[in-house]
Amino acid sequence: MLIRHTTEQDWPLLKELRLAALLDAPTAFGVTHASAAANTDDQWRDRAAGRGPASYLLAFDAEGAPSGMVGGVLSAAQEYNLIAMWVRPGQRGSGAAAALVDAMLAHAVAQGHRRVVLDVAPENARASAFYRKRGFTFLPHWEALESHPHIQVQQMEWLA
Incomplete structure (x- = not known):
């Protein structure tokens, strides 16, 4: 599995x-x-x-096919946010998600960020469990999901 930052040619x-x-x-x-x-x-x-404000990493499987992505962006509050995390259904359980998140956390730390946050709906049990395994913990901060305001997401944080 290969994880790397996107380039303009990757658009x-x-x-x-x-x-x-x-x-x-x-x-x-x-x-x-x-x-x-x-x-x-x-x-x-x-x-x-x-x-732009975000940077992105791509995951490629052993055959070189793109299998997932993750983004990172500094918020207005100067928090490093993990965003746009997704792995193709056929690649779930392959280690691609863990490799993507770990690489983005390493990137954040290299940029001087010791704290990374993300938002997730706690009802999304698979994602919540995955992020906990990567060292994230839930915070008592809730907000409406911008694209679907009826859905409440909870912030999680990771500390280096």
Whole structure:
């Protein structure tokens, strides 16, 4: 398995994975498929090149096929946020998710961030259990999911 940062040339892969994630789990992310699909190719190029607030990592399986992604972004509150975490259904349980999260945590620490946060719906038992295994703990901070305001997500944190 290969994990690496995206480059500008990866924009079609980033777009493909992000749109697949939003179709697969439409209520797990802060954006909708429709809003992401409306982005221009230039916007996807900028995201892949890191010319925006977020940086992205891609996972590739042994055959070189893209199997997952994760993003990281500094919030307005100067918190490093793990975002856009997703692995193709056929790759779940393969170690791709753990490799992606661990690589993004290492990236955050290398950037000087000792605390990483994420939002997850506690009812998403598989994701919650996964993040706990990676060292995240729930905080008493709740908010509405931007893309689906009727869903409440809870913040989790990881400390280096």
